[in-house]
Amino acid sequence: MPKLFPRVSTAVLMAGALLCALAWPVAQAGDDHEQAHRAVQAGEVMPLRGVLERLEREHPGQVLDVELERDGGRWVYEIKLLQAGGQRVKLKLDARTAELIQRKERHPKRGER
Template sequence: MKPIRALIVAAALAAVLPDAAFAQRRPDSLGADWRQQQDQARGGVQSGRLVPLSRVIEMIGRRVPGRVLDAGLEGDNYRVRWAAADGRRIDFIVDAQTGQILSGG
């Protein structure tokens, strides 16, 4: 019985290991330039040119109960991916300079 169990374990490991190696090589889901965008957003907020993302997230939370999935700066806008309390996933596009919601919800 032991040799059969060892074979099953070996086969399972062989099937899983290539996926684990691929997962380590996968690009970041936020994109290759996410750190540059983060620095750009931070600089814009510090200079007073951009609304802080935390304020945008609070505003969305008052409008649609739920939680943020991820958020980032895309050009002159923030994109906020939101999980609504009712199960919907909403992508909000918000003007980063004014805080005005352009689409979503």
């Protein structure tokens, strides 16, 4: 019976390590969400709804993806759009003011839509 204990404890430790490794990305995503929520509450970041309303007026198109991240000490919204004619646009906006920082366009290739 004493030989079984090391195998069981090793299996338990390995299972625990695996669970921690699998849970790490989820915990990180939760931390990111909390950081973003605190930034909105503190007025460091404009709520997404306001950003999208402004975006629709100034850069119309279908929103494909939105990311909120820290870039050089400030919060930045990175938004990907699909505009008329199949043009894809990637915008970087100051998250506090929704002012445009950068715009990259990708025009569809011939036959692509």
